[in-house]
Amino acid sequence: MNEESLWRVTWRRFRRSKLATFALWYVAFMGVIALLAPLLANRKPLLERTASGWSSPALEDFWIADPDLDKPARAASYVLRAPIPFSPNTIDLPQRLTGPANGHLLGTDDLGRDLLARMIHGARVSLTVGFFATLIALVVGSLFGAIAGYYGGFADWIVSRTIEVVLCFPFLFLVLGIVALFKPSIYTIMIALGLTSWTSEARYMRGELLRIREIEFAQAARASGARDARIIFRHLLPNALAPVLVSASFGVAWAILTESALSFLGLGVQLPTASWGSILSTAHEHIDYAWWLVLFPGLAIFTTVAAFNIVGERFRDALDPRNDA
Amino acid sequence: MTSYVLRRLLFAALTFFGITVATFVLIHSVPGDPVSFFVGRAGAYTLPKEVIDAIRAQYHLDEPLPVQYLYWLRGAVTLDFGESIIDRRDVTTRIAEKLPNTLQLNTVAFLIAAIVGIPIGLWSAARSGRLAERASAVGFFLLYSLPSFWVALLLMQLFAIRFDILPLFGMASDDYADMSTGARVADRLRHMILPALTLTYGQLAIFARFSKSAVTEVIRQDFITAARAKGAGEMAVMWRHAFRNALIPMITLLGITIPYLISGSVIVEQIFQWDGIGLLYMQAILSRDYPTIMGLTVITAVVTLLASLLADILYAVADPRVRVGERAQ
Numbered sequence: 001m002n003e004e005s006l007w008r009v010t011w012r013r014f015r016r017s018k019l020a021t022f023a024l025w026y027v028a029f030m031g032v033i034a035l036l037a038p039l040l041a042n043r044k045p046l047l048e049r050t051a052s053g054w055s056s057p058a059l060e061d062f063w064i065a066d067p068d069l070d071k072p073a074r075a076a077s078y079v080l081r082a083p084i085p086f087s088p089n090t091i092d093l094p095q096r097l098t099g100p101a102n103g104h105l106l107g108t109d110d111l112g113r114d115l116l117a118r119m120i121h122g123a124r125v126s127l128t129v130g131f132f133a134t135l136i137a138l139v140v141g142s143l144f145g146a147i148a149g150y151y152g153g154f155a156d157w158i159v160s161r162t163i164e165v166v167l168c169f170p171f172l173f174l175v176l177g178i179v180a181l182f183k184p185s186i187y188t189i190m191i192a193l194g195l196t197s198w199t200s201e202a203r204y205m206r207g208e209l210l211r212i213r214e215i216e217f218a219q220a221a222r223a224s225g226a227r228d229a230r231i232i233f234r235h236l237l238p239n240a241l242a243p244v245l246v247s248a249s250f251g252v253a254w255a256i257l258t259e260s261a262l263s264f265l266g267l268g269v270q271l272p273t274a275s276w277g278s279i280l281s282t283a284h285e286h287i288d289y290a291w292w293l294v295l296f297p298g299l300a301i302f303t304t305v306a307a308f309n310i311v312g313e314r315f316r317d318a319l320d321p322r323n324d325a
Numbered sequence: 326m327t328s329y330v331l332r333r334l335l336f337a338a339l340t341f342f343g344i345t346v347a348t349f350v351l352i353h354s355v356p357g358d359p360v361s362f363f364v365g366r367a368g369a370y371t372l373p374k375e376v377i378d379a380i381r382a383q384y385h386l387d388e389p390l391p392v393q394y395l396y397w398l399r400g401a402v403t404l405d406f407g408e409s410i411i412d413r414r415d416v417t418t419r420i421a422e423k424l425p426n427t428l429q430l431n432t433v434a435f436l437i438a439a440i441v442g443i444p445i446g447l448w449s450a451a452r453s454g455r456l457a458e459r460a461s462a463v464g465f466f467l468l469y470s471l472p473s474f475w476v477a478l479l480l481m482q483l484f485a486i487r488f489d490i491l492p493l494f495g496m497a498s499d500d501y502a503d504m505s506t507g508a509r510v511a512d513r514l515r516h517m518i519l520p521a522l523t524l525t526y527g528q529l530a531i532f533a534r535f536s537k538s539a540v541t542e543v544i545r546q547d548f549i550t551a552a553r554a555k556g557a558g559e560m561a562v563m564w565r566h567a568f569r570n571a572l573i574p575m576i577t578l579l580g581i582t583i584p585y586l587i588s589g590s591v592i593v594e595q596i597f598q599w600d601g602i603g604l605l606y607m608q609a610i611l612s613r614d615y616p617t618i619m620g621l622t623v624i625t626a627v628v629t630l631l632a633s634l635l636a637d638i639l640y641a642v643a644d645p646r647v648r649v650g651e652r653a654q
Contacts, residue, residue, distance in 0.1 A: 019463070161336075165343035168626040168633075172588035173606060177618060180610045181355045257472055261592055264474045265607065277474075284478060284596070287493075288486055298475035306470035313466065 006242070013318035020314030023307040030304055034123040038062050041084035041117035049078035058082055086114035088121040088274040100292055107292040109282050115292065118274035119300055125263075125275040126256045126304065129190055133255040134248050136194025137201055142244060144198065145205025146232050150213055159206070163199045171196055175258060180267050189268060193255045200247045208240035242319050249312030253305045260301045276301050329641055337634045344626045345401055348619055349394050359386050362615035363410060397619075406620030411612055416620040420602060426496065427594070427601030431586045433517060434524035442532025443575075449533065450540035451563055468530040473589060477523045477596045484519060492516050494598045520597040524589050528582060535578055539571035573643045580633030587625050 015021050039046060044057035086104070092112035100107045106115040148159035178192035212218060213236060221235045262268035263277030264284075271278060276297045283293035353359065363380055364372060381387055384407075385396045400406060406416040445461070452458040485493040492498070498512050543549065544567050552566045590603035598604070602621060609617035 161339060161343060164336075164340050165347055167584070168340060168344055168629045169347075169622065170584040170587035170591075170625050170629070172591050173622055173625060176591065176606070176610055177351065177622065181352070181613065181618075253470065257470070260472055261474060264472075265592070265595060267610070280475060280478065287478060287481055291482060294475070294478045294482055298472065298478070301472050301475065302470055305472070306467050309466065309470050 010242070010315070010318045014314055017314050020310050023310040023314075026303065026307040027311060030123055030307070031127060033120055034127040037121045037124050040082060041086060041088065041114070041120040042082040043085055043087045043090050044082075045076070045079045046082050047078070047080040048076040050076045061087075084114065084117050084120065086117040088118045089113060089272050090117075097286060097290055099290075106296050107290075109279065109293060110286060110290075115279070115296060118279055119276065119297055122274045122276045122279065122297070123300070123304075125186065125269050125273065126259060126301070129186060129193070129259040129269075130252040130256040130308075132190045133193035133197070133259075134251040136190065137198040137251055138244065138248050140194065141198035141201025142205045142237065145202035145207075145244075146209055146237060146240075148202070149206040149209025150228070150232055150236065152210070156206070159202065163202060166196065166199050169196075172258070172261070175262065176265070176267060179262060184262075184267050184270055186269050186273075189259055189262060193258055197251055197254060201244050201251070204243045204247050205240055208243055209236055212236060212239055243316075246312055246316040246319065249308055249315055253308035253312065256301065256308070257305050326641065330638055333634060333637050337630055340630055341627065344630065345398055345623060346394070348622050348626075349397060352615060352619055353390060353393075359384075361613075363407070401623055404624075406623070407616040409609075409617045410614050411608075411617075416616045419605065419617065420621060420624060423600060423602045423605045426599060427587075427590050427603060429513075430517060430520055430524065430593070430599060430601065431590065433521045434528060435582070435586065437521065437525045438528035438532050442529045443536045445529075445533040446536025447540055447563055447568060449537040450544060450567070451559065453537075453541065465530045465533050468526050471526065473523050473527065474592050474596055476526065477519070477593065480519050480522060481596075491519055494596070496598075496600055520593050520599055523593050523596075524586070527585070527589065531582060531585075532578070536571060536575060539574045540567050542574070543567045543570045573640065576636050576639045576643065577633075578636075579639075580629070580636040583632045584625075584629045587629075 014024075033040065038061040039058055042058040042061060044061070046058045047054065047056050084105075090113060092108070095104070095108050095112040096110055098104060098108050098112075104114050104116070106119070108114055109118065144159050144162070148156040174196050175189075175192045178195075179188050182188050182192075209232075218231065218235055221231045226234075259268055260275070260277030260280070263275040264281045266278075266281060268277055269275040279293060279297040283290060283297070286293060352362070360377055360380055363384055364377075385393050388396075404417045408414060409416055409419055445465075449458050449461060481493055484491045492515060496513065496516050497509075498504075498516075501509060501512060504512060540563070544562075549562060549566055552562050557566070587603070590601060591606055592603070593599065594601045594603035595607050602625070605617065606621050608614070609621065
């Protein structure tokens, strides 16, 4: 069985679950929203024609973390507005804490900022943290797991003891401690989450390598005189990747959940940057009547995390040859 | 058996060493003058030089780091983590004061989760593959994805605000001091309902899933077929034969759930202002109270370590195959 056919077989089994296929589409949908956030919710026009010609003010916000540096409005002969004509940080105090209505589809927060616009930009934070934290965990975990599984003996012993130590700490203590004591920012969160969640990836990688290092192709590589690093990276890692990726899929869900918890506790992404967790923290202050501030961001976290978990679960089942009907 | 326990104890001692090294290194890699760990960041600038020097000498801050670590470790093994920079009180005493509140809440949550979750797990194992079971499995799976702080906010909004039947936060009503003992217990329980529910639902999913897979593993075995063949009813087979044997692997849940419970306590105690160690940790983090942070981190990690050690030993007592298998490796 070559590598390509494994992925194709897995994909065929994966699609048999309607729920998981839907969850995968939902993940992709969220990814598109996160990617295009400045074009979906922005008070600056997508396209406008002024005396100086055509321009796209919204596009200028694409790479800026806080896209609310406004230029004075110019006389324009043509204007194409964003679907949500509000920026996430546009403060409008007369409109504060209004419920869902025609102007603000999901209502506004305590500074009159549009909730939907903040949630769309919050998707960027959540998915970026989820993706990069898991990437760090994947790299660190795979490396440690591969060393433990390939060399065995003392290396394996050291890695296993290290994993045991990491697992003893209540993860939120560790993450909160690292984030708060160093400096709460999106980068600290990614690193803190990555460095505390690599253990399951390491375990899967270790188990896989223990299994496949004795298979003929690995022994053939060794017999041909290949160096250890080459055997591990060229021959073993690609074959051990599938179960590790399953664990990474759960990892993204976990990272998104934890980031939102940190932001909720005020130790995550710092205001005014919008994040789903920090919106809920505002909601906590106005819990007596602003139900929309509680409901919608919570739903966004829940559905996104659930989608990643469902995809991971189905992916794992699909990799199992016993499930081939 | 003795050699198995001894080896486990040796590993636990090594893990304890690792826990203390990790905590120490992590805290000491935070940028800043270590004097501020003990007098606060403002104190490091404002206090007279003699005081600063006295603190340096008292905490051996002029020694190389490994020596500082050994001094700190000597305190840690006797549960002496120094005094809090907030109120100059002993860190261990402060933790001991708050621990009962956290234990109360977590015990209630743990019991509810076990009492509700285990029968559901058993039912799912017996009805495995049927529509109702598959639907409930998806439902429990979704519980994992629910952010606890969101659930807490929804519960607050529903029960404390819309229906106004339960307190919004806190551990006691304002007139708690004037109550009779019975009324006090009732009052505490009323305050406990929402936080306990928030802590429970995630646990419930773990219990249901874990007991389902443990029972499923057991009912594949021959003695279950034998029990069915002799004509035992389905209820008897599940409870008397399958469940009893499935209890053994469930011992490991003890070690698995404790770090989750402690992590969950941080969020729940913060939202409901429940005066336990989770709230203490948040306060310590926000005021950079390093002695308390280090003390709480080491103590909770050691509690987890002891729980998994206990689980390992109980497992070996209950199932001889474990210790034999270990030796065979």
